[in-house]
Amino acid sequence: KQEVTQIPAALSVPEGENLVLNCSFTDSAIYNLQWFRQDPGKGLTSLLLIQSSQREQTSGRLNASLDKSSGRSTLYIAASQPGDSATYLCARRGRDDKIIFGKGTRLHILP
Amino acid sequence: SAVISQKPSRDICQRGTSLTIQCQVDSQVTMMFWYRQQPGQSLTLIATANQGSEATYESGFVIDKFPISRPNLTFSTLTVSNMSPEDSSIYLCSVVPMNTEAFFGQGTRLTVV
Numbered sequence: 001k002q003e004v005t006q007i008p009a010a011l012s013v014p015e016g017e018n019l020v021l022n023c024s025f026t027d028s029a030i031y032n033l034q035w036f037r038q039d040p041g042k043g044l045t046s047l048l049l050i051q052s053s054q055r056e057q058t059s060g061r062l063n064a065s066l067d068k069s070s071g072r073s074t075l076y077i078a079a080s081q082p083g084d085s086a087t088y089l090c091a092r093r094g095r096d097d098k099i100i101f102g103k104g105t106r107l108h109i110l111p
Numbered sequence: 112s113a114v115i116s117q118k119p120s121r122d123i124c125q126r127g128t129s130l131t132i133q134c135q136v137d138s139q140v141t142m143m144f145w146y147r148q149q150p151g152q153s154l155t156l157i158a159t160a161n162q163g164s165e166a167t168y169e170s171g172f173v174i175d176k177f178p179i180s181r182p183n184l185t186f187s188t189l190t191v192s193n194m195s196p197e198d199s200s201i202y203l204c205s206v207v208p209m210n211t212e213a214f215f216g217q218g219t220r221l222t223v224v
Contacts, residue, residue, distance in 0.1 A: 034212055043203070044154075049212040089153060097142055097207050101154040 004092050006102035014110045015082060021075040021105045023090030031097070033073050035064050036089040038104070044089070048075070080109045113138050113206050117216030124194055124223050131190045132219045134204035139184035145177070148201040148218070157202075160187045194223045 007022045023033070035047040048057045048064040050073065056065040063076040077084060090102040114137040124130050134143060142161055146154040157177055158168040166179040180188045191198050201218040208214070 032212075043217040044215045046212050046214075091154075091213065093207065093213065097144075098156060098159065099144065099205065099207065099213050100156065103153045 004090055004100050004102035006088075006090050006105050008105060009103065010106040010108075012108040012110060013080060015080060017080050018076070018078050019080055019107075021077070021088050021090075021107070023073040023075070023102055025071045025073075025090075025092045025100075027092070027094060028068050028071055029095055030068065031093045031095055033064075033066055034091045034093065034099070035062075035073075035075050036091060038087045038089060040087075047088075077107075082109045082111050085109045112211065113140065113208055113214040115204060115206065115214055115216040117204055117219055119219055120217060121220040122222070124221065126195050126223055128194055129190055129192045130194065130221060131188050132202055132204075134187045134189070134216055136185045136206050138208065140206040140208060141184070142207070143181065143187045144205040144207070145179065145187075145189045146203045146205060146215075148203065150200070154203065157189070191221065194221075196223045199223045 003026045005024045030052050032051045034049045036044045037047050038044050050057050050066040061078040066073045085108050087104045087106050089104045091099045093099045116135040118133045145157040147157050148154045156169050157172045158166045160166045160179045160181040162181045162184050178190045199222050201220050203218045204216045206214050
């Protein structure tokens with residue numbers, strides 16, 4: 001069974017800290033990996049997409065890495081802000097185009 | 112890119128009734144995907160809707176409960192049948208255009224009373 005695991009499930013850090021969210025997946029034959037943000041009661045906002053041939057992608061204070069061989073991805077958030085508080089979801093797209101989500105990391109940035 | 116219009120955005124339904132959710136995409140796509148997000152949970156794939164063939168359901172989901180239509184390459188519907196309070200969730204449709212990221216509708220928030 002293809003699974004996506006996210007650690008930690010929840011995280012609270014003071015404003016200004018750098019942090020890392022972890023994602024692991026069991027099937028290395030992925031097409032790409034995508035990180036989303038979801039605010040309470042809202043839809044999904046795509047943050048970063050990493051193709052299987054890439055090792056990392058950056059957007060502003062966000063950096064996502066991909067290591068297919070170990071089945072891992074990380075989302076690095078620099079200089080965290082209270083507005084970063086949300087649930088972050090990692091999603092793996094397989095060769096069958098199905099996207100499987102992790103359970104998410106609930107992030108709370110303390111002012 | 113793709114823009115997805117999903118309707119209704121929310122509904123409150125009586126148990127035992129059915130609700131049909133519509134998903135319209137602004138471009139032709141081969142596959143459309145339907146997800147469920149139960150309260151406080153992540154997204155779970157219900158089924159893959161292919162134009163011209165029956166939908167493919169994931170383990171734990173059956174056609175009698177979640178019938179799906181895919182009449183053309185830009186439209187799909189998901190019906191939640193014989194609803195119970197346990198069906199209260201957000202239902203989302205998604206498309207994955209070639210070599211791009213996944214795009215999601217804004218979701219249908221369903222409450223069954």
